[in-house]
Amino acid sequence: xxxxxxxxxGSGKTVVGLLAMLQVVDAGRQCxxxxxxxxxxxxxxxxxxxxxxxxxxxxRLGAADQATRVVLLTGSMSTAERxxxxxxxxxxxxxxxxxxxxxxxxxxxxxxxxxxxxDEQHRFGVxxxxxxxxxxxxxxxxxxxxxxxxxxxxxxxxTVFGDLEVSELGELPGGRRPISTSVVxxxxxxxxxxxxxxxxxxxxxxxxRAYVVCARIDAETTDAPDGAPKAGDDDKGGDRPPLxxxxxLHQYLSTGPLAGLRIGLMHGRLPPExxxxxxxxxxxxxxxxxxxxxxxxxGVDVPxxxxxxxxxxxxxxxxxxxxxxxxxxxxxLPGLCLLVTNSREGGKAMERLNAVAATTDGFLLAQLDLVQxxxxxxxxxxxxxxxxxxxxLSVVEDGEVIEIARRHAEEILDSDxxxxxxxxxxxxxxxxxxxxxxxxxxKY
Numbered sequence: 448x449x450x451x452x453x454x455x456x457g458s459g460k461t462v463v464g465l466l467a468m469l470q471v472v473d474a475g476r477q478c479x480x481x482x483x484x485x486x487x488x489x490x491x492x493x494x495x496x497x498x499x500x501x502x503x504x505x506x507r508l509g510a511a512d513q514a515t516r517v518v519l520l521t522g523s524m525s526t527a528e529r530x531x532x533x534x535x536x537x538x539x540x541x542x543x544x545x546x547x548x549x550x551x552x553x554x555x556x557x558x559x560x561x562x563x564x565x566d567e568q569h570r571f572g573v574x575x576x577x578x579x580x581x582x583x584x585x586x587x588x589x590x591x592x593x594x595x596x597x598x599x600x601x602x603x604x605x606t607v608f609g610d611l612e613v614s615e616l617g618e619l620p621g622g623r624r625p626i627s628t629s630v631v632x633x634x635x636x637x638x639x640x641x642x643x644x645x646x647x648x649x650x651x652x653x654x655x656r657a658y659v660v661c662a663r664i665d666a667e668t669t670d671a672p673d674g675a676p677k678a679g680d681d682d683k684g685g686d687r688p689p690l691x692x693x694x695x696l697h698q699y700l701s702t703g704p705l706a707g708l709r710i711g712l713m714h715g716r717l718p719p720e721x722x723x724x725x726x727x728x729x730x731x732x733x734x735x736x737x738x739x740x741x742x743x744x745x746g747v748d749v750p751x752x753x754x755x756x757x758x759x760x761x762x763x764x765x766x767x768x769x770x771x772x773x774x775x776x777x778x779x780l781p782g783l784c785l786l787v788t789n790s791r792e793g794g795k796a797m798e799r800l801n802a803v804a805a806t807t808d809g810f811l812l813a814q815l816d817l818v819q820x821x822x823x824x825x826x827x828x829x830x831x832x833x834x835x836x837x838x839x840l841s842v843v844e845d846g847e848v849i850e851i852a853r854r855h856a857e858e859i860l861d862s863d864x865x866x867x868x869x870x871x872x873x874x875x876x877x878x879x880x881x882x883x884x885x886x887x888x889x890k891y
Contacts, residue, residue: 448562448590448591448592448612449590449591449610449611449612450592450593450611450612450614451593451594451595451611451612451613451614452464452593452594452595452614452615452616453594453595453596453613453614453615453616453810454596454615454616454617455596455619455807455808455809456596456769456772456773457619457623457748457773457777458596458616458619459616460566460594460596460616461491461494461495461594462498463594463614463616464480464564464566464592464594465495465499467562467564468480468543468562468564471561471562471590472515472542472543473513474561475559476560476561476562477536477539477541477542477543477544477557477558477559477561477562478542478543478544478560478561478562478564479543479544479545479546479550479557479560479562479564479579480495480543480544480545480546480564480565480566481547481548481550481563481564481565481566481579482545482546482547482566482567483547483566483567484547484715484742485521485522485523485547485719485722486722486726486742486743487566487567488519488521488545488546488547489519489521489723490726490748491545491566492517492519492545494748495517495543495545496517499514499515499517501514502514502515503515503516503543504516505540505542506540515541515542515543516535516540516542516543517541517542517544517545518532518535518536518541518543518544518545519532519544519545519546520532520533520536520544520545520546520547520549520550521546521547521549521719522547522548522549523718523719524549533554533555533556536556536557537557537558539558539559544557551578551579555582556582557582557583557584558584559584560582560583560584560589561583561589561590562590562591562592563579563580563589563590563592564592564593564594565591565592565593565594566594567594567595567596567770593611596769596770596773596809597765597766597770597812597816609853609856623776623777623779624776624781624782625776625781625782625807626772626773626775626776626782626783626807627781627782627783627784628772628783628784628785628786628804628807629783629784629785629786630760630786630788630800630801630804631643631786631787631788632788632790632792632797633787633788634788634789634791635791635792640787641704643756643785643787644700644704644705645704646754646783646785647659647705647736647754647756648704648705648708650754650783651708651736654751655751655752655753655754655780656732656734656735656736656737656749656751656752657736657737657752657753657754657755657756658737658743658752658754658755658756658771658774659700659737659738659739659755659756659758660739660740660741660743660755660756660757660758660771661690661691661696661738661758661759662690662740662741662758662759662763663690663691663692663693663740664692664693664714664715664716664740665692665693665694665695666689666692666694688789690758690759690762691758691759693712693713693714696738696758697710697738700736700738705736708735708736709733709734709735709736710734710735710736710737710738711728711729711734711736711737711738712725712737713725713726713737713739713740713742713743714740715740715742722742725737732751741763741767741771743771743774748777749774749777750777750778750780751778751780752774752775752778753775753776753780753781753783754775754783754785755771755772755774755775755782755783755784756785757771757772757784757785757786757787758787759788760786760787760788760800761788761790761796761797761799761800764816765799765802765803765812765813765815765816765819766812766813766816768786768800768803769803769807769809769812771784772784772807786804788800799815799819802815817842817843818843
């Protein structure tokens with residue numbers, strides 16, 4: 448299997464992934480779930496363990512006869528914890544392994560890996576996934592299931608070209624309420640920003656919780672979010688104020704507009720125990736507001752969170768904004784997302800934000816992302832349209848032609864797998880063999 452599972456934020460992709468893993472575990476082999484952040488990996492470990500109950504307690508008193516063990520492996524674990532996890536993995540005691548990039552390291556050996564599940568696959572490169580799939584026993588390549596709520600352009604291109612089969616979850620869970628999204632033009636309407644913080648106070652006063660997301664950690668951080676549009680992609684971007692930083696905003700809100708509320712801070716430089724403590728406090732209600740970077744982009748599930756404020760929203764990609772706002776409205780309560788921007792009216796950045804505000808359909812947004820960023824290098828690692836390897840073909844405009852070509856290719860391979868009656872095509876394949884493109888293709 449080499450499959451892409453598409454579904455809206457919160458549609459239940461993790462449950463589908465677990466059901467697939469249990470099929471493999473029942474067949475006597477191991478599974479791994481790869482998550483992009485420690486926060487998400489830890490949460491997946493907890494949720495999978497909770498869903499399995501005594502079926503995930505192998506080796507412990509009261510475990511079911513058919514139980515397996517769910518093991519977590521991250522880069523920040525202590526030496527003793529890491530050694531214990533690695534032992535469970537190599538001996539096969541762990542049927543399901545959840546982890547971050549730490550799973551890709553050479554020191555991690557599996558007893559018999561049968562399935563790789565990649566959550567939020569756009570956060571991983573082709574070679575990273577390939578290194579994990581190379582850990583199969585005796586050269587066997589494990590099945591691959593990649594999951595996403597908003598496919599990036601290159602993934603859409605790969606799907607059209609047939610490298611991935613596609614499954615879609617077209618519905619949301621029962622009781623899920625729609626998310627209302629509004630753009631807050633801070634440059635032209637500063638009073639709207641004041642109203643934004645008043646709106647946060649109102650939600651907290653009603654017993655709910657709020658996220659405030661920033662594009663960088665502090666004044667020393669210059670990196671924009673992954674996949675962010677370049678600064679100045681607006682009509683006149685040179686006079687834009689600097690990006691709002693999480694550390695400074697946390698201090699400002701604590702002593703200013705949100706003074707008196709319990710406000711936490713979350714970012715990637717915090718120690719793992721501090722991250723875990725902060726998320727636990729926010730989930731339990733000990734914090735009212737969480738000021739954070741994009742470490743909460745995927746997987747974080749706090750049903751009481753009903754409002755999200757995204758600062759410098761124009762510096763985030765379309766797919767990332769959709770992922771972020773999926774953190775609210777998860778508990779049967781209406782969700783609100785406020786996109787604060789210094790972009791000018793009529794510019795490309797404002798046009799992009801208005802498009803995000805106009806729909807909550809992740810598939811439509813993925814198509815918008817594809818149109819704006821192009822398909823990227825479908826025969827390489829680049830995920831930017833600037834390096835597209837396609838010269839005479841556009842994935843955006845020529846989908847019908849690609850589908851026809853794919854159908855013809857399948858018919859040829861079915862009737863003539865050795866290409867004996869297609870010498871010109873066989874010669875082209877021969878010349879392709881051994882090239883960088885073929886190395887990429889054979890990974891799939």
